[in-house]
Amino acid sequence: MSARTDAAAAAAALAPLQTANRPLLIVAVMAAMVMQILDTTIANVALPHMRASLSATQETITWVLTSYVLASAVALPLGGWLVANFGLRRVFVISVIGFTAASVMCGLAQNLTQMVLFRVAQGLFGAFLGPFAQTVMLDVSTPEERPRMMSLFSQGIMLGPIAGPVLGGWITENSDWRWVFFINVPVGIFAALVLIALLPRTEVRPQRMDIMGWLFIALALACFQLMLDRGETKDWFGSGEIVTYAVIAAVGAWLAVVHLSTTARPIYARRIFADPNFVVSMGLQFLMGSILISVSALMPGLLQNLYGYPVIDAGLLLAPRGIGMLASMMLLGKVMAKMDPRLALGLGLVVTGWSLHMMAGWAPDMPTWPIVVSGVIQGIGMSFTYMPVNLIAFSTLPGEYRTDAAGLLNLCRSIGSSIGIAVVTVLLSQGIQRNHAELAERITRMSVPADLDRITAYGGAAESVARVVDGMVNQQAAMIAYLNDFYLMALVCWATIPVLALVKVNRQPAGPLPQMAADH
Numbered sequence: 001m002s003a004r005t006d007a008a009a010a011a012a013a014l015a016p017l018q019t020a021n022r023p024l025l026i027v028a029v030m031a032a033m034v035m036q037i038l039d040t041t042i043a044n045v046a047l048p049h050m051r052a053s054l055s056a057t058q059e060t061i062t063w064v065l066t067s068y069v070l071a072s073a074v075a076l077p078l079g080g081w082l083v084a085n086f087g088l089r090r091v092f093v094i095s096v097i098g099f100t101a102a103s104v105m106c107g108l109a110q111n112l113t114q115m116v117l118f119r120v121a122q123g124l125f126g127a128f129l130g131p132f133a134q135t136v137m138l139d140v141s142t143p144e145e146r147p148r149m150m151s152l153f154s155q156g157i158m159l160g161p162i163a164g165p166v167l168g169g170w171i172t173e174n175s176d177w178r179w180v181f182f183i184n185v186p187v188g189i190f191a192a193l194v195l196i197a198l199l200p201r202t203e204v205r206p207q208r209m210d211i212m213g214w215l216f217i218a219l220a221l222a223c224f225q226l227m228l229d230r231g232e233t234k235d236w237f238g239s240g241e242i243v244t245y246a247v248i249a250a251v252g253a254w255l256a257v258v259h260l261s262t263t264a265r266p267i268y269a270r271r272i273f274a275d276p277n278f279v280v281s282m283g284l285q286f287l288m289g290s291i292l293i294s295v296s297a298l299m300p301g302l303l304q305n306l307y308g309y310p311v312i313d314a315g316l317l318l319a320p321r322g323i324g325m326l327a328s329m330m331l332l333g334k335v336m337a338k339m340d341p342r343l344a345l346g347l348g349l350v351v352t353g354w355s356l357h358m359m360a361g362w363a364p365d366m367p368t369w370p371i372v373v374s375g376v377i378q379g380i381g382m383s384f385t386y387m388p389v390n391l392i393a394f395s396t397l398p399g400e401y402r403t404d405a406a407g408l409l410n411l412c413r414s415i416g417s418s419i420g421i422a423v424v425t426v427l428l429s430q431g432i433q434r435n436h437a438e439l440a441e442r443i444t445r446m447s448v449p450a451d452l453d454r455i456t457a458y459g460g461a462a463e464s465v466a467r468v469v470d471g472m473v474n475q476q477a478a479m480i481a482y483l484n485d486f487y488l489m490a491l492v493c494w495a496t497i498p499v500l501a502l503v504k505v506n507r508q509p510a511g512p513l514p515q516m517a518a519d520h
Contacts, residue, residue, distance in 0.1 A: 016399060017139040019198045026137060026152065028194035032096050033133035034156045035187045036126040038167065039068070039103070049177040056112045066229045067116045069418070071123025073221040076411050077214055077267055079128045080404035083135075084207050088403070089199045092132045093192055098125030100188025107181035131406035136199065138394060138402055150390040170312060213259050213267035220252030224415075228422040236426070268408065272401050280502050281393035282412045284345070287496055288385055289413035290420025291352070291489050295378070297421045298428070302482050303371075306364065306475060320372045324379020341388035341395075342500045348384025353493035355381055360487035364479045392503055424485045431481030432474075439473045 019025050051061040082091045102121035109115040133156075137149045171179050227245035234242050260266040272278060296318070303314035355378035362370060390409070397405055 017136070017200050017202070019140060019200055021198055022140055024194055025140065025198040026149075028191045028198070029092075029133040029136045030152065030156050031187050032092075032099075032129045032191040032195075033153075035184050035191070036099060036129040037156065039122065039126065039181075039184065050115070053177065054109065054112045054115055060112060062229065063112070063116050064119055066225070068119045068123040068126075069229070069414070070222050070225050071120040072127040073225055073411070073414065074218040075124045075127035076131070076407050076414075077217050079131050079407040080401075081207065081209055081267065082128070083132075083202075083403045084205045087204050088132065088135065088202045089195065091128065092136070092199065093195050095125045095128045095132065096188055096192045096195060099129065100184055100192070102126075103181045103184035103188065107178040128407075130410045131403060134390070134406040134409075135403045138406075139399075146394075147387070147391060150387045153387075153390065170315075208265060210263065210265060210267035213256065213263065216252050216256035216259055217267070220249050220256055221411075221415075223249035223252060225418060228418045231422060232425055232429070268404055269401060272397065272405055272408070275397050277396045277503055278393050278405060280499060281389050282408060283499065284385070284389045284496070285393075285409050285412040286416035286419075287492065288382070288389065289416030290423075291356075291493065292382060293417035294420035294424045294485075294489065295356075298424055298482060298485060306479060306482070317368065317371050318375065320375030321379040321382070324376035325383040326379075328380040328383040341391045342503050344384050345388040345392070345503075346497050346500055348381050348388070349493045349497050351381030351384060352378060353381075353490040356486050356490035356493065360483045360490060362479075362483065364475060396504070424489075427485055427488070428478075428481045431484055432477050435477035435480045436473055439477055 050056070050064060054061070079091075099122060102118050102125060105118040106115060106122060109118055134153055137153050138146060141149045167183075171177070171183070223245045227242055227249060230245075231239075231242050236242055237246070260268060260270070299318055300314050303309045303317055309317065355374045358370070358374040358377070393405065393409060394402065
């Protein structure tokens with residue numbers, strides 16, 4: 001009995017995957033993941049330049065973003081099946097090479113049709129980079145090392161929404177927009193070569209593809225994403241197109257749930273959804289994706305349109321969030337092994353909500369230091385949420401489900417981001433209209449700082465004064481709408497804290513992966 005116990009303890013002390021140079025392998029998988037995450041945001045800034053070069057309209061150029069997100073959402077559920085049938089090493093390497101090649105083709109695109117097709121290819125290959133990177137980082141580490149690994153992984157996840165707009169703005173202002181895509185080439189080549197050299201081969205366990213399950217999930221996700229992307233320009237449910245997307249998405253989701261609940265071998269094992277820690281983590285990933293990306297979507301417009309900062313300066317003012325994240329994660333990764341992740345997560349939600357509450361008190365005319373301070377505090381709060389969520393998600397889940405589980409977490413974060421952006425955008429637009437109407441009701445001829453009757457004799461002077469007053473009302477209305485969005489997000493953060501009572505912490509390893517074998 002003692003010998004058996006000692007053998008089990010020795011096996012648990014080893015990482016499931018052994019490699020000749022673990023630090024270099026981790027750098028490579030992180031590079032691949034960050035490259036993909038950056039591409040979800042870096043292209044946003046370059047859209048105006050692309051539109052002129054590709055002869056696109058204001059509406060059609062958005063397909064450069066939509067096509068990428070749609071392709072990623074459709075491909076993501078296939079990750080677990082691909083790894084089981086072809087091996088993690090082979091699929092990961094092909095994904096990196098395919099993403100890099102598609103990036104080159106995007107940079108060489110001569111018209112909108114070519115760009116959309118190549119962005120679809122980018123999305124198909126890039127969908128797996130995040131989940132595979134997370135799987136590798138978990139599998140090359142021991143249970144004691146996983147908090148530090150999840151700290152590194154979370155830093156990469158958060159880097160994209162912050163660095164993407166800054167890097168994209170700098171590239172488009174100082175070079176051609178095509179370098180937004182060409183910049184992926186050296187990173188992709190480095191990552192692919194290191195993966196080929198250092199990533200061990202894993203056991204291949206051929207399994208049947210659940211075609212119907214994948215089709216139902218893909219249909220629901222694609223139509224749901226189309227509804228969110230086109231809803232703002234199509235008046236939401238006042239449009240037959242949006243109603244059609246919504247109905248198809250709902251039907252597809254219902255069919256997917258029924259199919260996954262009843263079929264013998266579903267695309268996602270039902271054991272995953274029987275783990276309460278993982279289910280709670282999916283909801284928390286959804287929440288954090290919606291808040292982090294929503295703030296990133298709101299801030300550029302606020303800083304540029306209301307505060308008047310140039311594009312580059314607005315991007316730099318988002319950097320304090322990243323500084324707060326990285327600094328706190330370096331500390332958190334060292335102490336998390338001895339800290340209850342529920343405590344860290346609760347602290348993160350409190351601090352993140354506090355930073356958003358600070359933002360809800362901003363004024364139209366203020367210095368930059370409140371932006372910097374709230375950004376640093378928000379970065380600290382977000383760092384205390386992402387890493388504990390990943391630890392909780394995998395703490396009680398068997399090792400063989402890690403690839404599918406990582407894909408589901410990425411999917412929840414992506415859906416949360418899409419919904420969060422759609423919600424805050426709608427609330428912002430409606431808030432501006434409502435606030436403008438309420439403020440305009442309080443404007444009288446007596447409250448205007450000029451005698452309109454007296455200056456009417458000077459041509460259009462009265463009309464000019466009226467336009468100035470209307471501009472001031474618009475600014476105030478927009479500012480109030482932004483602050484209301486921030487306040488709502490703060491309340492959502494704080495309201496989530498009681499959910500942590502559903503989490504059960506298990507300090508024991510959830511189970512190793514199968515032993516290494518040759519890919520077939």
